[in-house]
Amino acid sequence: MSYPPQPPPYGYPAYGAYGSQPDHPQATTILILGILSLVLCQLVGPFAWVMGKRALNEIDASGGAIGGRGNVNAGYICGIIATVLLILSLSVVVLVVVLGVLGVLEGSSSSSY
Known part of the structure; x- marks a missing residue:
């Protein structure tokens, strides 16, 4: 019989089965580029x-092994709008x-009369 995994003892971080996946390495960069594209430079x-x-x-494609989808999606949408x-x-x-x-060409041809 298989028991569900137990949470870690008090005071220890909940990694492993209860932990979150690491963010995509470029998630923050994409978010910053997206915000900058709207605010400063399109x-x-x-x-x-x-x-x-x-x-x-x-x-x-990672199947849930990589996180940061929210930041990437926000930067992606800001990039599209910009x-x-x-x-x-x-x-x-x-x-x-x-x-x-x-207008300049029309103005110069009509002033030649």
Whole structure:
């Protein structure tokens, strides 16, 4: 007959059957990159996105041996949001430049009368 494992005596840490798995080595890095991509520099958003996706795949493939999914997922989502904002802002800049160039060309051709 097999008995369930006993908890450790008082004063000892509960590792082993009751312990938690170690976090992914890049979990904190991905979270920091994701937050920085939203707050300071959207250029690091794609890095947080790619690194987060790779880390999530590694966590899923580990079968529960690697933790830190919450931090990685938060950084991953922040990276996606920052990348979308980066693409939108670059699109607006390109649109303004194109409209400015077309406006300058139209303005110079109409002033030649």
